[in-house]
Amino acid sequence: MNWAWKQKLRPTPKLILMSLADAADDFGVCWPSVPTVADKCCVSIRTVRRVMKKLEERRLMLSEPRYRKDCSCSSNRYRLQLDWGDRLSPAPDPDDTTPGQQC
Numbered sequence: 447m448n449w450a451w452k453q454k455l456r457p458t459p460k461l462i463l464m465s466l467a468d469a470a471d472d473f474g475v476c477w478p479s480v481p482t483v484a485d486k487c488c489v490s491i492r493t494v495r496r497v498m499k500k501l502e503e504r505r506l507m508l509s510e511p512r513y514r515k516d517c518s519c520s521s522n523r524y525r526l527q528l529d530w531g532d533r534l535s536p537a538p539d540p541d542d543t544t545p546g547q548q549c
Contacts, residue, residue, distance in 0.1 A: 449474075449528050453506060461487045462497045463506065466524055474526030477512065498524075 450467035453460065465486045469476035478486075484494045501507045506527055512520040 449526065458487070458489060458493065459497045459501060462489070462494060463501060463526075466507065467526060470524075470526055474528040475523060476526075477521050477523045479521040 447464065447467045447470075450460070450463045453463060455463060462483060465483050466476055466478070467474075469478045480491050480494050480498075484491045487494070498507070498509065502509055508525040508527065510523040510525065512523050514520050
């Protein structure tokens with residue numbers, strides 16, 4: 447989710463991106479329905495679809511259609527275009543030493 451916070455977006459697109467990031471796994475993959483995202487963000491379904499299209503145009507996410515066994519449409523799978531995966535904290539500095547470790 448740190449990746450989503452760093453994106454320079456207006457409030458509504460950022461909120462929708464944060465909703466997707468909140469649902470995503472460590473690889474940026476999630477599949478919430480558009481109505482679920484709309485409900486979480488207190489916006490219309492139409493707004494979510496419009497914003498997701500713009501997020502795709504900015505290459506912040508990809509949308510992949512999913513289908514059930516009977517070939518009917520299911521919710522899409524979304525892939526957030528993480529730079530290097532989502533990390534809760536930055537990687538340790540290799541020059542740091544641990545207490546008691548000699549230089």
